[in-house]
Amino acid sequence: MSERVAVDANALMMPVEVGVRVFDELDRVCGDYDAVVPDVVRAELATLSDGAGEEATAASVGADLAARCDTQETDGQYADDALVALAESGAVDAVCTNDGPLRERVLAAGVPVIHLRGRNQLTRTQP
Template identity: 85%
Template sequence: MTERVALDANALMMPVEVGVRVFEELDRVCGDYDPVVPDVVADELASLADGNGEEATAAAVGTDLAARCSDQETDGQYADDEIVALADAGAVDVVCTNDGPLRERVLAAGTPVVHLRGRNRLTRTHP
């Protein structure tokens, strides 16, 4: 079964920020999956990429990685709320993030989370 995995901005910026090869790790942890990026996440990355420094570089890489993913339209403006709403509605099967508060909210909604474990490996946590 192909799982729909929503990625947040933090996950898409991990290659630069912590040296994680996100898609290789998702292959290992999830197997067959369809990566999904909510439109508000893509907007957030584009906004961050306009800046300077490491965060802007990470966001630019994240924007490139998001282009490999399916787009998910949302109604809201705050990425974390939209990701939780997608998880709660069953529109995605898994969420990939390294944001602690978002991880807790998604787990509370009953959806598994893929997150950083150690220096450069992802792991899956179930509610």
């Protein structure tokens, strides 16, 4: 049975921002997994991609990558809260993010976090 990994906006933006091939790295770290993106993360990427500059480009790429993931409907308005709620409810087995405060909240909920280690590799941190 594959694990469910929730993916945050900043993880989906890694290919442009830090040159990490996020799905190749998730394949390496997780093996068999299903990637899920909360609906509020998709909305966040859509909003960010409307701007200009590198962040907008990264968000546009992130939105394209999110299309490869299942959408998880959530009740929250904020992406971080939605990801923590998914972790707390047991709906996901891990969260992929490079957001420090979110990482701490997910770990406090007892769920592993997959995050950037060094320049271009993801690693898993257990709670």
